[in-house]
Amino acid sequence: MSEFAFWMVAALTIISAGLVVFSGQLIYSAVALLFTLLGVAGLYVFLWADFMAGVQVMVYIGGILVLIVFGIMLTHKIVSVKISQTNVQRRIGGFAAGLFLVILISAMGSASWFMEVTPEPVETVRTIGILLMTKYLLPFEAASLLLLGALIGAAMLSRKEN
Amino acid sequence: MTVDALYHWLNETFPFLSGNEILIVLAILIPSVALFMVIAVNALVLVYAERKVSAFMQDRVGPMGQGVGLHAGKWGLLQTVADALKLISKEDIIPRLADRKLFIMAPFVIFVGAFIAVIALPFGETIIIADMNIGIFYILAVSSFGVIGLILAGWSSNNKWSLYGGMRSAAQIISYEIPAGLSLITVIMLTETLSMQGIIQYQSGGLFSWIVFSSPFSFIAFIVYFIAAIAETNRTPFDIPEAESELVGGFHTEYSGMRWSFFFLSEYANMLVVCGVAVTGFLGGWQSPIPGYFNTAGWSIFWFISKILFLVFVMMWVRWTFPRLRVDQLMDICWKYLLPIALFNIFGVGIWTLIFG
Numbered sequence: 001m002s003e004f005a006f007w008m009v010a011a012l013t014i015i016s017a018g019l020v021v022f023s024g025q026l027i028y029s030a031v032a033l034l035f036t037l038l039g040v041a042g043l044y045v046f047l048w049a050d051f052m053a054g055v056q057v058m059v060y061i062g063g064i065l066v067l068i069v070f071g072i073m074l075t076h077k078i079v080s081v082k083i084s085q086t087n088v089q090r091r092i093g094g095f096a097a098g099l100f101l102v103i104l105i106s107a108m109g110s111a112s113w114f115m116e117v118t119p120e121p122v123e124t125v126r127t128i129g130i131l132l133m134t135k136y137l138l139p140f141e142a143a144s145l146l147l148l149g150a151l152i153g154a155a156m157l158s159r160k161e162n
Numbered sequence: 163m164t165v166d167a168l169y170h171w172l173n174e175t176f177p178f179l180s181g182n183e184i185l186i187v188l189a190i191l192i193p194s195v196a197l198f199m200v201i202a203v204n205a206l207v208l209v210y211a212e213r214k215v216s217a218f219m220q221d222r223v224g225p226m227g228q229g230v231g232l233h234a235g236k237w238g239l240l241q242t243v244a245d246a247l248k249l250i251s252k253e254d255i256i257p258r259l260a261d262r263k264l265f266i267m268a269p270f271v272i273f274v275g276a277f278i279a280v281i282a283l284p285f286g287e288t289i290i291i292a293d294m295n296i297g298i299f300y301i302l303a304v305s306s307f308g309v310i311g312l313i314l315a316g317w318s319s320n321n322k323w324s325l326y327g328g329m330r331s332a333a334q335i336i337s338y339e340i341p342a343g344l345s346l347i348t349v350i351m352l353t354e355t356l357s358m359q360g361i362i363q364y365q366s367g368g369l370f371s372w373i374v375f376s377s378p379f380s381f382i383a384f385i386v387y388f389i390a391a392i393a394e395t396n397r398t399p400f401d402i403p404e405a406e407s408e409l410v411g412g413f414h415t416e417y418s419g420m421r422w423s424f425f426f427l428s429e430y431a432n433m434l435v436v437c438g439v440a441v442t443g444f445l446g447g448w449q450s451p452i453p454g455y456f457n458t459a460g461w462s463i464f465w466f467i468s469k470i471l472f473l474v475f476v477m478m479w480v481r482w483t484f485p486r487l488r489v490d491q492l493m494d495i496c497w498k499y500l501l502p503i504a505l506f507n508i509f510g511v512g513i514w515t516l517i518f519g
Contacts, residue, residue, distance in 0.1 A: 004186050027317075031264065034271075034310055054296045054303045062306025062339070066332060069310060073317045073325070124295060125356055 013039025252419035268315035269424035275307030276431035286462035297358035327412025331403030344504035362447030379510035391436035
């Protein structure tokens with residue numbers, strides 16, 4: 001059951017990621033990115049990380065992707081102009097990517113994988129919450145300060161100067 | 163009835179096919195088709211209700227099926243059927259300069275956003291397609307899907323009204339997601355779970371165990387959520403994305419026929435979802451108001467649907483009694499009123515739980 005679904009999700013992720021890179025128009029790349037991010041959220045579900053999958057959808061699709069699409073549309077003349085997305089230095093880039101692929105495959109082939117069937121965790125959100133409030137309290141608070149700084153900065157940048 | 167349970171049932175019923183991929187596809191398809199039916203019937207009923215409610219609000223009678231020729235049935239009951247037939251038989255127009263691929267895709271993206279949210283709605287103790295650990299968070303997360311569809315629809319139509327409508331609705335939905343999410347946090351603080359069924363189990367024990375009545379803060383949270391929910395579904399008084407007097411039809415100006423009806427279907431499906439979340443989070447979900455009575459599976463569906471229909475009725479009531487807000491007023495309400503109130507509520511519920519919990 002889950003194997004079939006896994007291959008579907010993996011195919012969705014890879015194919016749409018390919019479209020992001022190879023589509024000629026920026027807006028199509030952004031739309032393809034929607035499915036890539038969704039596929040990644042699906043992969044999180046297979047790792048029993050359901051909360052992470054929700055966060056992935058909420059932050060990346062609901063926040064970042066909407067911003068990207070907004071940006072493309074606002075900088076885009078409605079008619080005529082096409083913002084095309086070009087890949088310069090195809091050969092060097094392709095060579096580097098191919099080399100990396102070879103390294104990855106050889107590493108995957110030679111590594112001795114530790115295999116284990118993990119049982120489904122009963123509570124994921126509760127565990128994350130408790131860990132955030134105890135063991136990782138300092139990073140959590142630091143991140144919240146950082147976000148607050150970003151928020152104030154954004155408000156500063158966007159306000160009218162007078 | 164989850165997909166897993168259905169898969170097991172199919173395996174036992176058809177032993178000669180057990181383990182076959184067809185059964186997986188079936189186990190996914192059957193609930194999906196059932197949900198599609200729910201959404202379609204929901205739209206049929208709500209369109210008729212909207213016509214009638216608006217008519218009564220304005221001292222008219224609405225569709226009555228009077229006169230010679232085509233007849234819309236007693237009390238105009240067949241009016242929506244006629245609407246649907248009209249939409250199906252309408253010419254499908256795609257503007258020549260529109261971005262064809264995205265123009266075709268946009269209604270489906272919006273519809274998928276509404277559709278995948280419905281699978282987490284609990285119609286009864288066991289009548290839920292997927293009772294996820296993160297149920298309510300999942301619904302909030304996938305509702306962002308619709309935003310992308312709205313912007314795409316607005317942009318790909320190659321029409322300034324559409325673009326304005328798409329931009330406005332995206333800004334509006336993203337803004338109002340925040341007070342909606344914050345007021346649902348008060349629910350999560352009380353129930354200590356994100357699962358839809360868990361939230362409903364917490365509220366068992368009749369009318370006064372419902373979260374809306376459990377403390378003054380949660381009552382305010384319910385009001386805040388409901389206002390934000392009306393805004394998230396782009397309905398009057400928050401319908402500036404499709405304000406007819408300014409933007410012709412907003413993001414769906416260029417759409418016609420079946421493609422347009424997909425926007426319509428998803429609008430009503432979204433109403434079902436936001437009201438379903440409100441009912442689950444604040445009004446006891448499928449629980450009966452009288453503890454111990456009327457709590458069989460059939461009754462639970464009845465309670466869930468009638469509570470949703472009541473909230474939908476309130477939404478229609480609001481729609482036909484209030485004028486539309488301006489853009490700046492809309493943003494003021496969200497950021498200067500609802501958001502501080504929602505934040506204060508979180509604090510209030512925390513104190514309340516500390517003292518009385």
